[in-house]
Amino acid sequence: xxMKIEDCIFFQLSxxxxxxxxxxxxxxxxxGVTSAQALLLLCLTEKDAVTSKYLGSKIEFDSATLTGLIxxxxxxxxxxxxxxxxxxxxxxxxxxEKGKATSKKILKIVEKENQAFLSGLTxxxxxxxxxxxxxxx
Amino acid sequence: xxMKIEDCIFFQLSxxxxxxxxxxxxxxxxxGVTSAQALLLLCLTEKDAVTSKYLGSKIEFDSATLTGLIxxxxxxxxxxxxxxxxxxxxxxxxxxEKGKATSKKILKIVEKENQAFLSGLTxxxxxxxxxxxxxxx
DNA sequence: AATAATTAACTTGTATGCAAACAATTTATA
DNA sequence: TATAAATTGTTTGCATACAAGTTAATTATT
Numbered sequence: 001x002x003m004k005i006e007d008c009i010f011f012q013l014s015x016x017x018x019x020x021x022x023x024x025x026x027x028x029x030x031x032g033v034t035s036a037q038a039l040l041l042l043c044l045t046e047k048d049a050v051t052s053k054y055l056g057s058k059i060e061f062d063s064a065t066l067t068g069l070i071x072x073x074x075x076x077x078x079x080x081x082x083x084x085x086x087x088x089x090x091x092x093x094x095x096x097e098k099g100k101a102t103s104k105k106i107l108k109i110v111e112k113e114n115q116a117f118l119s120g121l122t123x124x125x126x127x128x129x130x131x132x133x134x135x136x137x
Numbered sequence: 138x139x140m141k142i143e144d145c146i147f148f149q150l151s152x153x154x155x156x157x158x159x160x161x162x163x164x165x166x167x168x169g170v171t172s173a174q175a176l177l178l179l180c181l182t183e184k185d186a187v188t189s190k191y192l193g194s195k196i197e198f199d200s201a202t203l204t205g206l207i208x209x210x211x212x213x214x215x216x217x218x219x220x221x222x223x224x225x226x227x228x229x230x231x232x233x234e235k236g237k238a239t240s241k242k243i244l245k246i247v248e249k250e251n252q253a254f255l256s257g258l259t260x261x262x263x264x265x266x267x268x269x270x271x272x273x274x
Numbered sequence: 275a276a277t278a279a280t281t282a283a284c285t286t287g288t289a290t291g292c293a294a295a296c297a298a299t300t301t302a303t304a
Numbered sequence: 305t306a307t308a309a310a311t312t313g314t315t316t317g318c319a320t321a322c323a324a325g326t327t328a329a330t331t332a333t334t
Contacts, residue, residue, distance in 0.1 A: 003244065004183065005183065005195065005196065006271065008247055008251060009251050009254060009266075010160075010176065010250075011176050012267060012270040013153055013154040015274065016150055016154075016273050017151050018197070018321070018322090019274050020146060021147065021150075021322095024147040034290080035147065035290095036291095039142065039145070042140075042142050042148075046141065051313090059148065060152050060156075062291060062292050064291080064292065064294095064316090065292070067314055068290075068291090069290080084312095088298080089298065089311065089312040089313065090299095107140065117147070118273070120272055121269060125269055126146075128269065130146060132266045133146075133149040133153050134143065135262075136153050136254075136257055137153060155291070155292090158291085158320095159291095162292090171318095171319065171320080174319090188282075190282060200284080201283095202320065204283065204284055206320080209319080225330085227329095228282085
């Protein structure tokens with residue numbers, strides 16, 4: 001019954017997630033993208049020319065959030081929407097040349113920045129943390 | 138170098154934090170508050186009549202975010218701003234009767250909801266996760 | 275005391291994040 | 305095949321989040 005705010009998982013997740021987003025944003029802002037935009041570009045290096053629905057299932061973003069993210073990345077010429085010939089409801093999200101170049105740069109630093117952000121933990125603790133987070137949801 | 142999005146700590150933290158916020162929001166929305174507002178009210182059960190600066194250091198919210206949060210909680214009559222006699226720049230954030238009653242209700246469920254949200258983990262794993270999150274930042 | 279530097283909170287502008295409602299299209303079913 | 309149901313993506317409205325700049329008040333320095 002005596003639960004301090006520091007022991008509340010919802011608070012701790014929010015706190016650390018925000019700290020991570022701030023840190024990650026600082027690293028990728030030199031490429032002209034935000035932290036969420038960088039994650040979306042990373043996603044597209046794994047598989048290009050995908051639907052918004054696919055992206056939603058992959059990074060678990062709401063469709064409305066994705067519309068906005070795709071809008072801003074498209075306006076900044078990192079990607080483009082193409083018509084899907086098989087389904088005129090769907091779109092194809094495709095990286096532009098600028099988007100490909102930028103996502104490669106992000107891919108190059110992501111592992112190092114993961115370690116840097118978790119430098120307060122031992123490598124074993126970092127592995128455990130990632131495994132536990134993966135197990136939730 | 139081959140880092141999939143599922144192995145990126147920034148993505149995992151964002152994903153699980155959002156899932157937690159959605160879950161927590163569902164539980165506290167019956168009290169008329171959002172997930173962030175519920176955390177702020179919890180914070181005030183520990184110590185009432187505090188400055189915005191104190192709240193910022195306690196839950197690590199930006200001052201601009203806090204102004205908005207306090208605004209909305211004040212408009213819904215959960216708390217009020219009082220003048221601080223010692224420092225006319227500062228405010229005193231004080232729970233109203235409605236705020237006290239509501240924060241007590243939230244305090245009553247927070248432990249159970251913590252366990253429910255982490256039901257996919259063993260109690261040991263849940264403890265380890267909380268300890269590791271606490272260690273970051 | 276007069277001025278400079280600092281501080282607390284607020285304002286502004288932009289980007290998530292999500293619920294709910296919507297339009298266009300496709301699929302299922304009568 | 306005509307219509308109902310489901311699906312894809314967008315729009316709208318609201319609530320975080322945060323950087324940068326502002327105002328009023330306090331503290332430090334000359």
